Amino acid sequence: MRFFASLARLAPDTSLQSQRAVQRNSRTVLLSTLLAIVTIGAFCGEARATVAMLQPARVAAANEPLQITLLYSADDSRALTVTVPPTIRVTLTGAEESPQPLDLQREPGVPDTLHLRPGQFRKVRFSAPWPQSARGEVRIDPVGFDASPALVAINRGPQQDAIAQAERAESEASTPAQAAEAAAAVGGPTGDAMSPPGDSLSTTGRGVLAHVSYYEPMYIAFGHNGDTNARLQLSFKYRILMPDDLRSKAFLDNLYFAYTQTSIWDLSADSRPFRDTTYSPQLFYYVPDTGWHSPFFTRMGFAAGIAHESNGKAGTDSRSINMPFIRPTWEFGDLTGNHLTVSPKIYYYLGTSNNPDIADYRGYVDLLVKYGSPDGWQLATTLRKGTKHWYGSVDSQFTYPLAKLLGSKWGGYIWVGYFNGYGEDLLDYNNRQHWMARVGYSIAR
Template structure:
């Protein structure tokens, strides 16, 4: 009981400390564009580069559009519209607090684009330029694009006019067929979809715990995999200033150990972990925004779905303060101890706390588009402990040039499966692929 009271006191101290850090900071999110080239002739390809940044206090989800509509204007205000194409397939993007993502679209300079050109992404107020600087408050910036969208480059180098795109192709991008808006309008960070219901679902779901599939050979061929996601229960009316309930999530994680050496390839054990929790990535940020403190708190159930003597289940409530430091070089160090209090334990594992302890000590170092290192340590009573160390490297930065991460996991100690929570596993290294490190 004395140990439990000490844990309660720790939780109270953490809550009190974090309560003093509830300071408001200006939070913004947005996207900025630039042209990679400063000069290009008609028929050549240019690249529109974008930086999507998240300076809010929560992880931001966004889906990059497959096409952008470009507006080209010369000094007399003559307007041309064409399409730019995303490099890579459109996919949901998750941007952590104080992070950014780089994107790129390619476009062909239209045949009729002659002389100095001011270019903008339709609906965005930023002017880009080829061989000139943007001119503010001019016909270029204020004239609607009352022309069709053309298929730039389709006519070939010998033609003086590019054919217009079919109306359905233009409409599929979310643009007007007859006329585009003037430059001086705003662009929302939202993707178009033919299904509003699917859009709401896609914008509410995001990654939670790591997602991976790893393979090992110690004590026979085996695999360990995990899938995980969270679902935001409320959509903020103002994404840059979410209310308290806007940080409420449903979570689900599933972890399994798979025996690949037996004849029928059985699963040794599978853990099902639904949860309900509140999470805010930045309750407080330093003026320079290199330090920020977050908080997660909720309840989680874990069971293995088996019956009789093999049945296992655990329930606990937790509070998880998260201390983050953002390095100037583009990486983040996070210390996030999860302090747990158990309730309603299963009849077949009443001594689970003796093996798993009351605190998950978690440390993470993540480079932007680079190395990700994570460590997890649990310490129970009578020398029962567990160590898990993981490393991930983006496969885009290897000769494979593919999505995902090369993933390496080391595990040693108690609790590799819920069924064998009281059995010690010798150290084992597994290698595989992670979708989310």
Template sequence: MTSATRSLTLELYAVAIILAGSLYCLPAAKAGVVYRLDQTHASAGETIVVRAILFNDTQNELNWVPPKNLVLQWRSETGQAIRSLAYLDTAPSQAHVPVNNFVQSAWRAVVPKGVEGLQAVNIEGQPALLALDTSPLEKSPVAGTPANVPVVDAGAARTGQQRDPALPDNVVAATGASVRSGPAVAQQTTSAPPSAFDTFRNSLSPYEPIYFDVGTKGGANARFQLSFKYRLFTPADPENPAFIDHMYLGYTQTSLWDLAGNSSPFVDTTYNPSLFWHADALWQNEDKKWLLGLSTGIEHKSNGKGGTDSRSLNDGFVEPQFNYRLDGGSTLTFAPRIKAYFGTSQNPDYAGYTGHVDWKLRWAQDNGLVLTGLYRQGSQGHATQIEAAWPLRRTFLNMNGYLHVQYFNGYGETLLGYNQKYDSQIRVGLSLVP
């Protein structure tokens, strides 16, 4: 090992030790409920929907039971008040809300007789004031009338002026709004179709873990992985996707890099494209603690080399994902990937060293520690991989990503050396997706 490489390795370990010694919890925030009306206009006798969204931005999981009824106060411009009930859409049940997640509930209410004009609607006991226009739509001065006026520069009126001046046309046009008039509140406006880049970005998501780790056993070396999946079809109804909407293209690339050798060569790289069907939640129980997901498809692996160093194989796989929400805000996942190999003429004994099942176990705290384990058992060898990740936002660095530690022992760390046993190796680095 060169002195420069040794120095770089020591610096990386020093950073890792500093990170590990600086973990702390951020102060807890306070979760809150936001209410809104699904409609802007409804007349007496018509049904409206009151929707509540609870966002959990605390440090722990929340349990929330929406009330069966809400008391609504209807107040007119003259101060006349009417009280009525809103009824929960579904039977009340406790919702488990992970950190940085949300849950929503809906209640239905009939607009009472006697309300007229613009109504301020309050959910009794909540600091929320909502607006609903109850006038006949064709005569409504609020919800049914276009705003045939320019956009003003609010607060820019000079002393003596009764109104704020209009903004320049180019400033208003840059927002995508009409310069001279705006639509009525009740009128549906159409948004511009997403750009090609937006469509691509919205269809792309993480797949396998993404990390870059450095170790020193046998000389300075690095192991890193990139992985993503691309959704092939955009659901017409996101809440009720069709079967074909669950189809994905996946790609994972894993490399072992010799940092100590002359010219720092790559030992081997595995290129792993795949086509699969995936659903996060095929089934869940009533209290939403148990959740079953599924992935199934085909994949190809190759190291892109020729001659005696060439390695490639294909497999079809089925991977059920059993998830259990634990009290305290964490999830335990057991996801065995069962594989059937085909097209392995270059390395027919591959399954003997890696087996037909990837036994995967994962425990993840919400906004906290993530532990994962992988075990493979073949007739001629086995492999064990254990990983730990801690969010760097919860360290003094306050940065994105995770401090990542990976342990590996056994066969199959590279496709080139699938039949060679690797001694225990510990690497430390950065993970973007643990």
């Protein structure tokens, strides 16, 4: 009886504990639900907010700070409150330096939070001094927010302020006349500081890669005319000195070493040998834009130097020439769209003991004529005329971006080539190739 009495006394306490447990569970469920709602609401708010980085000016003065502008916008139908960090971080990758972080401070007077009405946007600027080690073309990669990287050329020359000011004026100009006036203020287009589109092998990078760029077209292509063969070419140029002022026209500031290797690969023979390979190192002065202006052309480039060509063979198959040359290049029309390029390479032969009559078949001028756009198709034809009879050659190359055929993930170009005449390779400079058509892939054109 005492046991049952004790049990009866404990019963109300047990019921009270159960009630408290239920209450605790209810509060836990309620708090979890509220937390989930808040989290979902915050997530939705962030998803509807847009943060974009505006591209900085292409050319910057070294004595002015690096300035990054973020654009906050409310793309929802409701008002939005966003938090603006006091600093943002970017990574700078320059010519001779490893990637290094840089923290930029928010401009004064901007609150920690922004209240944006539906459809409203707000620009917020962040800035920091350029590191002393930053030189030449520098790549800016955002850290912690999704934005495309930017490429800026740092000018440390005596006219850096005027050049940077002209660049800003040109980018903000509302009419072509105003843009031309801004460019003329410093003696030429602000684009002089950059290489032509598609020219760069590594727009930015560490060490020597920042000095390397494409030179002649690079491709591999296959064809058949009696026998099956392939033609492949590798080519690059190296800028020996990276100047403080990328617009400099000084000799040493624009001195390049280049190397081109062109091979004819015989795929019909049993061992599939390379029938002949031409090795061509060059040393030359080159500027993509001389700054000379005329109503007849849009831009004029210039190159001059000495080139060597040989096939690396001995005896009667040995071929070797040395050629001092000059090469002006004129471009006509809109450089961002379809335009014409005319580029004669004028040269003279030195040391042709193994092939003294090469001028009879090759002449003294390679006339390159191109038409097309940087992001579309292009037809490039090189014409040669020998000094005797009708000796000479026609070498045409048609290219089209693979990205436009197969999607943006693809790089390079589809390559279609046609050759007819003398001198496709050094070994057979005096043998006629009636015609050869090939199809292949090109890395650079």
